[in-house]
Amino acid sequence: MSQTFFDPSLENRPIRDTAYETLKHAIITGQIPAGSRIVETLYAEQLHISRTPLREALRKLERDGLVEYVLHRGVVVRAFTLEDIDEIFTIRNAMMMLILPSIIERVTDEDIDKLNAILKDMDVAQDAEDAEKLAVYNRQFHGYIEHLSDKRRILRVIDSQEEYIIRFSAVTIASIVRRSKAHQEHHEMVELLKNRDLEGIKKLMQHHLDESKETCLAAVKGRGF
Amino acid sequence: MSQTFFDPSLENRPIRDTAYETLKHAIITGQIPAGSRIVETLYAEQLHISRTPLREALRKLERDGLVEYVLHRGVVVRAFTLEDIDEIFTIRNAMMMLILPSIIERVTDEDIDKLNAILKDMDVAQDAEDAEKLAVYNRQFHGYIEHLSDKRRILRVIDSQEEYIIRFSAVTIASIVRRSKAHQEHHEMVELLKNRDLEGIKKLMQHHLDESKETCLAAVKGRGF
DNA sequence: GCTGAAATTTTTGTATACAATCTGAATACA
DNA sequence: TGTATTCAGATTGTATACAAAAATTTCAGC
Numbered sequence: 058m059s060q061t062f063f064d065p066s067l068e069n070r071p072i073r074d075t076a077y078e079t080l081k082h083a084i085i086t087g088q089i090p091a092g093s094r095i096v097e098t099l100y101a102e103q104l105h106i107s108r109t110p111l112r113e114a115l116r117k118l119e120r121d122g123l124v125e126y127v128l129h130r131g132v133v134v135r136a137f138t139l140e141d142i143d144e145i146f147t148i149r150n151a152m153m154m155l156i157l158p159s160i161i162e163r164v165t166d167e168d169i170d171k172l173n174a175i176l177k178d179m180d181v182a183q184d185a186e187d188a189e190k191l192a193v194y195n196r197q198f199h200g201y202i203e204h205l206s207d208k209r210r211i212l213r214v215i216d217s218q219e220e221y222i223i224r225f226s227a228v229t230i231a232s233i234v235r236r237s238k239a240h241q242e243h244h245e246m247v248e249l250l251k252n253r254d255l256e257g258i259k260k261l262m263q264h265h266l267d268e269s270k271e272t273c274l275a276a277v278k279g280r281g282f
Numbered sequence: 283m284s285q286t287f288f289d290p291s292l293e294n295r296p297i298r299d300t301a302y303e304t305l306k307h308a309i310i311t312g313q314i315p316a317g318s319r320i321v322e323t324l325y326a327e328q329l330h331i332s333r334t335p336l337r338e339a340l341r342k343l344e345r346d347g348l349v350e351y352v353l354h355r356g357v358v359v360r361a362f363t364l365e366d367i368d369e370i371f372t373i374r375n376a377m378m379m380l381i382l383p384s385i386i387e388r389v390t391d392e393d394i395d396k397l398n399a400i401l402k403d404m405d406v407a408q409d410a411e412d413a414e415k416l417a418v419y420n421r422q423f424h425g426y427i428e429h430l431s432d433k434r435r436i437l438r439v440i441d442s443q444e445e446y447i448i449r450f451s452a453v454t455i456a457s458i459v460r461r462s463k464a465h466q467e468h469h470e471m472v473e474l475l476k477n478r479d480l481e482g483i484k485k486l487m488q489h490h491l492d493e494s495k496e497t498c499l500a501a502v503k504g505r506g507f
Numbered sequence: 508g509c510t511g512a513a514a515t516t517t518t519t520g521t522a523t524a525c526a527a528t529c530t531g532a533a534t535a536c537a
Numbered sequence: 538t539g540t541a542t543t544c545a546g547a548t549t550g551t552a553t554a555c556a557a558a559a560a561t562t563t564c565a566g567c
Contacts, residue, residue, distance in 0.1 A: 069353075070353060071353075071519090071520065071521090072520080072521075073341070073520085073521090096547090096548070096549095097548075097549070098547090098548070098549095106521080106522090107521055107522045107523070108522085108523090108549090109334070109520085109521055109522065109523090110520080110521065110522095112338060112549090112550095113337060113338055113341045114341075116298070116338045116339075116341040116342050116345075117341050117342070117344065117345045119342065120341075120342045120345035120346060121345060122435075122438070128294075128295060128296075128528090128529095128549090129527085129528050129529055129548080129549055129550080130529075130530095130548085130549080131548070131549060140433075140434075141434075141435060144433055144434070144435040144436055145435060147380060147433075147436065148377070148380075148435065148436060148439060151376050151377070151380055152373070152376070155372060155373075155376055208365075208369055208372075209365075209366075209369070210347075210366060210369040210370060210373065211369055211372065211373060213347070214373060214439060296549090296550065296551090297550080297551075298550085298551090321517090321518070321519095322518075322519070323517090323518070323519095331551080331552090332551060332552045332553070333519090333552085333553090334550085334551055334552065334553090335550075335551065335552095337519090337520095353519095353558095354518080354519060354520080354557085354558055354559060355518085355519080355559075355560095356518070356519060
């Protein structure tokens with residue numbers, strides 16, 4: 058966090074937004090651990106901005122549920138329990154099931170090509186057992202599929218939950234490589250999308266997401282998150 | 283809006299929070315219509331506060347999705363399309379189905395009594411065809427049931443969607459009274475809760491929520507919202 | 508009267524100043 | 538020693554001042 062410098066003057070948008078994203082990233086990646094108190098003057102100095110835009114960024118984080126506000130004590134980074142993680146996946150997975158019809162309806166052949174390209178990258182990462190890269194491609198793959206849907210509000214909910222999921226990816230990363238069955242399922246998904254097989258993809262996606270939820274929960278439980 | 287006065291000094295919490303709630307209420311009830319531009323100096327003056335807390339309130343509304351921010355142009359109250367309304371109900375209804383098991387698990391006999399009390403009020407309102415009151419009790423009834431669940435994050439999603447639903451209640455209020463079948467269903471719901479009949483309430487709730495969604499969509503479509 | 512550039516006004520973006528409140532340590536007292 | 542109490546420092550809450558950008562108006566030139 059303290060080493061993360063950014064030059065607000067280079068960006069053509071409010072400092073509060075860059076501050077918001079910087080803080081959000083730092084919280085999600087755990088650079089600012091849960092329970093930390095965010096003292097305004099301290100962070101404003103570190104980010105080389107005044108308290109005003111920082112405070113506006115904090116208000117946004119507050120509504121995101123990433124930090125908690127206490128009267129006259131400022132904001133504190135919120136902690137996650139196993140129940141939280143369970144609910145986050147439950148919400149994400151249910152929302153995903155809701156948009157599958159619109160995805161099948163809107164997917165084009167170009168989209169299939171793009172997905173196959175991502176799959177190729179994933180193949181390499183899987184063979185190399187490069188968990189870090191695989192996690193990135195995994196998000197890219199699922200993100201691409203999700204955003205084939207035109208359900209803006211549902212996507213908004215999915216995206217907001219996925220922000221949290223990224224928080225645990227550091228813990229689950231190792232498990233992902235081991236679960237090579239998941240990798241196989243990604244290939245099957247693209248095949249089902251290509252055939253516009255709604256029932257098939259419903260069944261596979263449900264299973265795939267349930268497994269990823271269990272994998273994460275097990276990993277978090279094991280490591281004592 | 284302009285007549286809504288509040289004395290910040292009487293409250294023991296930040297002005298920004300009262301401002302946030304005042305604005306939120308005004309937007310939800312349509313006092314500030316969709317498309318309106320919220321000019322900071324104007325609203326700050328009307329609320330008798332400075333721009334600083336007002337801006338923090340706007341950042342919260344931004345994350346709520348109630349207003350939209352445009353670079354150097356400030357915030358504009360967002361409009362709702364039929365697709366938006368469809369998605370809002372879809373999300374709410376799906377989340378509701380997810381928490382039914384925990385509701386059945388946690389409901390006590392005292393809760394049943396409380397729900398029956400609300401039902402009695404609803405009976406009166408229904409007979410008097412008092413749509414306004416019925417809408418209030420309806421929210422109270424469903425709100426009580428929902429919050430029997432201990433799934434905090436899912437409830438958070440439900441609550442956020444229901445804030446939007448209130449926006450359309452002015453349009454749908456008339457239809458509610460007419461749909462006296464819904465009133466009957468509320469009574470059945472309490473009976474099923476009393477018997478801890480999960481499958482029964484799943485089926486009824488699904489039907490009930492689907493109907494209310496269709497009722498709202500039809501009303502909004504008819505009136506050209 | 509129309510066009511377009513410059514000036515003015517409006518409005519947002521950010522920084523700073525000051526007030527209110529809380530925290531914690533030092534001190535007084537039982 | 539233990540417990541209030543008070544006071545200083547730290548931190549948040551709000552207001553104001555100023556900078557930057559956009560919108561609007563004015564007015565010269567045609």
